Amino acid sequence: MDDDDYWNTSETKAHAFSFDDDVLTPQEILAIGQKPSGQKEDSVFSSSAISTSRALLPLNSLVSPKVLDLILLAQSGKDPTKDTKTDTEQTVAVTLKRLVLGRNCSLHIHRSLKSKTELLDGAIAIGDGNAILTVVLFLIQTLNKKLVYELLSSRHTALNHYISFLHNEGKVTELTDLLTMLGRSQEAAIYQFHHYVKTQGNNIDSLLRKLANLLANHLNQPGADTHQGKMVADYVKLLEWQKFANKSELFNKSALHCLAYCCAQHWSETAGNMMSPMTVCQRQQIPPLQYDWVVLNVHAKSNKWDIVETLFTKKDWLGRTTVSSHIPIETLLARLCELQASKQLLATCVNKIASAEDRLRLAQMYKIHPVVIETLAKQKDRIALTNYKMTLNPQSEVYILAENTLRDNSIKWKN
Numbered sequence: 001m002d003d004d005d006y007w008n009t010s011e012t013k014a015h016a017f018s019f020d021d022d023v024l025t026p027q028e029i030l031a032i033g034q035k036p037s038g039q040k041e042d043s044v045f046s047s048s049a050i051s052t053s054r055a056l057l058p059l060n061s062l063v064s065p066k067v068l069d070l071i072l073l074a075q076s077g078k079d080p081t082k083d084t085k086t087d088t089e090q091t092v093a094v095t096l097k098r099l100v101l102g103r104n105c106s107l108h109i110h111r112s113l114k115s116k117t118e119l120l121d122g123a124i125a126i127g128d129g130n131a132i133l134t135v136v137l138f139l140i141q142t143l144n145k146k147l148v149y150e151l152l153s154s155r156h157t158a159l160n161h162y163i164s165f166l167h168n169e170g171k172v173t174e175l176t177d178l179l180t181m182l183g184r185s186q187e188a189a190i191y192q193f194h195h196y197v198k199t200q201g202n203n204i205d206s207l208l209r210k211l212a213n214l215l216a217n218h219l220n221q222p223g224a225d226t227h228q229g230k231m232v233a234d235y236v237k238l239l240e241w242q243k244f245a246n247k248s249e250l251f252n253k254s255a256l257h258c259l260a261y262c263c264a265q266h267w268s269e270t271a272g273n274m275m276s277p278m279t280v281c282q283r284q285q286i287p288p289l290q291y292d293w294v295v296l297n298v299h300a301k302s303n304k305w306d307i308v309e310t311l312f313t314k315k316d317w318l319g320r321t322t323v324s325s326h327i328p329i330e331t332l333l334a335r336l337c338e339l340q341a342s343k344q345l346l347a348t349c350v351n352k353i354a355s356a357e358d359r360l361r362l363a364q365m366y367k368i369h370p371v372v373i374e375t376l377a378k379q380k381d382r383i384a385l386t387n388y389k390m391t392l393n394p395q396s397e398v399y400i401l402a403e404n405t406l407r408d409n410s411i412k413w414k415n
Contacts, residue, residue, distance in 0.1 A: 092110070092115060092118045092119050092122055093122070095107065095109075095110065095119060096119065096122045096123060096126060096131065099123070099128070099130070099131040099134055099135075100126060100128050100131055107119070107134075107135070107138045108142070113143070113147075116135075116138075116139055116142070116143065117151065119135050119138075120132075120135050120136070120139065120151065120155065120158060121155075123135045123158075124155060124157050124158055127157075129161055132157065132158050132161050133161050133162065133165055135158075136148075136152070136158055136161065136162045137165075139151065145177075146181070149178060149181050149182065152178075153182055159182075162178070163175065163178070163179070166178070167191060167194075170195065170198075170199070172191060172192055172195045175188065175191055176188040176191070176192060179191070185218065186218065186219070186224060186225050186228060188218075189214055189218035189219055189228070190228055192214055192218075193211070193214060193232055196210045196211060196214070197235075197252065201252075202248065202251045202252065204239055204242060204243050204251060205243075207239060208236065208239055208240070208243075211232060211235070211236050211239075212236070214232065215229065215232055215233060215236070219232055219233075234255075234284060234285065237283060237284065238255055238258065238284060241258065241274065241280065241283060241284075242258065244274055245258075245274075245275065247261070249261075255280070255284040255286060256286070256290060256294055258280055258284075259277055259280050259281060259284075259286060259291070259294050260294050260297075260298050262275055262276065262277040262280050263277045263294060263295055263298040263299070264298050264302065267299075267307070277291075277295070287326075288326040289326040289327060291326075292311070292312075292325050292326045292327050293327060295307075295311060296308060296311075296312070296327070296332075296335065296336075296339075297335075297339070299311075300336075300339040300341065301339065305341065305342065305345070308341070308345070309345060311324075311325075312324060312325045312332070312349075313345075313348055321348055322352060323348065323349050323352040329349060329352070329353060330362065332349060333346065333349055333350065333362060333366060336349065337366055343368060346366055346368050347363075347368050347370060347371050350362050350363050350366070350368050350371050351371055351374075356375060356378070356379065359371065359375055360372060360375045360376070360379075363375065369392065369398035369401075369402075370398060370401060372388060373385065373388070373398065373401055373402050373405055376388065377405050377408070377411055379414075380411060380412060380413050380414040380415075381413075381414065381415065382406065382413035382414075382415050383415050385402060385405065385406060386406060388402065389402040389403060389406070
């Protein structure tokens with residue numbers, strides 16, 4: 001038989017090597033290195049002995065790690081053709097751990113709705129704001145927005161983080177859509193209000209148009225929050241006044257800032273004039289307490305104490321001076337002292353305190369000596385007045401006043 005006939009016989013083909021397919025079946029992998037049962041021990045000179053000596057070499061020096069994995073998989077009895085998890089796949093717990101630690105991780109391995117929901121709930125349970133927001137943004141990217149909004153509606157912590165994010169980023173359209181879908185259209189309107197005020201700058205005409213639309217379409221509708229509607233309406237009135245004043249330094253300023261400007265620049269204007277402080281007060285419904293506080297600070301800082309005294313002290317029908325202010329007396333005294341008001345004005349205020357104990361305490365605190373002396377004399381406390389006189393500068397006016405009071409024989413001292 002020639003060489004060609006030998007290689008073409010069916011018996012030879014059965015034992016020949018095949019180079020067409022180098023992928024081993026699980027059975028072939030298991031057969032590697034196994035010796036058939038009943039085989040006798042070969043001599044050291046036989047070819048089988050050479051094969052046995054090769055088998056004693058480390059397995060990883062003969063096959064690649066990938067083949068080793070296949071061998072182990074085959075020995076476990078599992079089908080290697082089935083889909084298995086790769087090393088890069090991470091569980092929800094591992095992903096959350098990496099998020100909290102600030103490590104790089106891919107959220108896109110979580111493809112199912114169940115996995116994404118578990119990821120969100122896990123972040124909420126941990127309480128890490130960055131992780132919560134990262135997961136929410138991932139859901140927005142990979143799911144229908146309506147579905148995400150439904151998930152957030154029952155998870156208030158995640159919802160609040162997302163609302164804060166949209167507000168800070170100025171994404172008013174997305175924020176409005178979210179709140180409207182959740183049935184919170186009034187809250188959406190207020191966010192729009194803040195956004196308009198923040199972004200329109202000094203363009204009062206544009207801001208007025210936007211706020212007018214906001215009032216008409218949302219805040220003045222039936223069922224709307226009347227307090228919020230009034231707040232925006234009052235702000236529109238203020239913008240209209242600022243437009244009339246036509247002063248760039250007043251644009252987008254508060255009502256109290258505008259009142260302070262009018263007190264300093266248009267104090268003599270009569271009520272009814274648009275620039276009069278009283279007109280601004282009435283138009284913006286500024287409470288009397290705030291009006292008194294602004295007037296006090298503006299004129300005191302300008303050293304116009306005559307205006308301050310006129311405003312806060314009045315003469316009664318007997319000619320006695322009384323204090324007239326909506327500011328609590330102790331607060332008024334503290335501020336007058338900070339603004340370096342005269343001792344006479346401080347004394348006038350302290351003297352109008354009804355309680356003798358409070359009057360004495362405040363007079364001593366602010367070193368209003370005549371009031372202290374007068375109060376101790378009314379209490380007929382000679383010892384206390386004598387001790388107080390020793391704290392005064394000798395031969396000073398108040399020292400002499402204390403000494404003369406102690407010599408007053410008309411006072412029936414109790415000690």
